[in-house]
Amino acid sequence: MRIAQNSWLRVSNYLKESPYHDMAVIAIGSIESHGRHMPLGTDMLIPDKILELMEQKTDILIAPTLPYGATDQLMGFPGTISLGLDGLTLVLTRITDALYRYGIRKFIILNGHGGNIKTIESVGLGLHKKGSLLALINWWLIAGELNPAWKGGHGGAEETAGVMAVNPDYIDMDQITQPQLLKNDIGDALPTIGFNNVAFKGGTISIPREAHNYSDNGWIGPDAPTQATKEWGQEMLATMADYITDFIEAFKQAPLPTP
Numbered sequence: 001m002r003i004a005q006n007s008w009l010r011v012s013n014y015l016k017e018s019p020y021h022d023m024a025v026i027a028i029g030s031i032e033s034h035g036r037h038m039p040l041g042t043d044m045l046i047p048d049k050i051l052e053l054m055e056q057k058t059d060i061l062i063a064p065t066l067p068y069g070a071t072d073q074l075m076g077f078p079g080t081i082s083l084g085l086d087g088l089t090l091v092l093t094r095i096t097d098a099l100y101r102y103g104i105r106k107f108i109i110l111n112g113h114g115g116n117i118k119t120i121e122s123v124g125l126g127l128h129k130k131g132s133l134l135a136l137i138n139w140w141l142i143a144g145e146l147n148p149a150w151k152g153g154h155g156g157a158e159e160t161a162g163v164m165a166v167n168p169d170y171i172d173m174d175q176i177t178q179p180q181l182l183k184n185d186i187g188d189a190l191p192t193i194g195f196n197n198v199a200f201k202g203g204t205i206s207i208p209r210e211a212h213n214y215s216d217n218g219w220i221g222p223d224a225p226t227q228a229t230k231e232w233g234q235e236m237l238a239t240m241a242d243y244i245t246d247f248i249e250a251f252k253q254a255p256l257p258t259p
């Protein structure tokens, strides 16, 4: 049941009658660079597609997808739009407060972006204190756990395959430059090895900075997007839709905390 496509009366009846009356799914994305070859909306497009596949299997309440997330680090790439941690905290708190008012006590967040995790977990802790549960599903991490061959990083093959399953026209494969090199903007003694991270004597140290300082691309990897195929994406997103549908049944049985 999509909130946006139904009247308040239909939603009201659903909340009285559905076996899933105290549950809702909210997808959260991010509008940010994923490299020269991928759309800025990657992190919302993939969760949206998973929701579309889930809708054929479960009648859970689906709130409209929040396209924006917290992505201050990618602001150097045109088109990137960030709510910041504070903005996302406010927006997600307001959304969950509204749903709480209508009886939702089990929130499933289908997340498309790593930078949103801290905020979602913090809002989840607040909901737990109010007698609710929030389950955070970081689709790309779980997909990599379910099938290690799918595991991928920012703008790599996993996300590229996911977008191919949404619409291959959104991908410009000829824009992928190989090899992808991260610049050692902190000096060669502290080589960049991923978002924020530099390597030092076998350890990983985080030095927060905007990503355009060490990438002229926005694809951070480590995996190469050239490996992606539409078939991979289709199988992966279908698997995620089945996985979340099964999770909903298990989560439905979970006892609520005492506020």
Ligand SMILES: [Zn+2]
Pocket: 034, 042, 043, 112, 113, 154, 155, 159
């Ligand atoms: Zn992404």
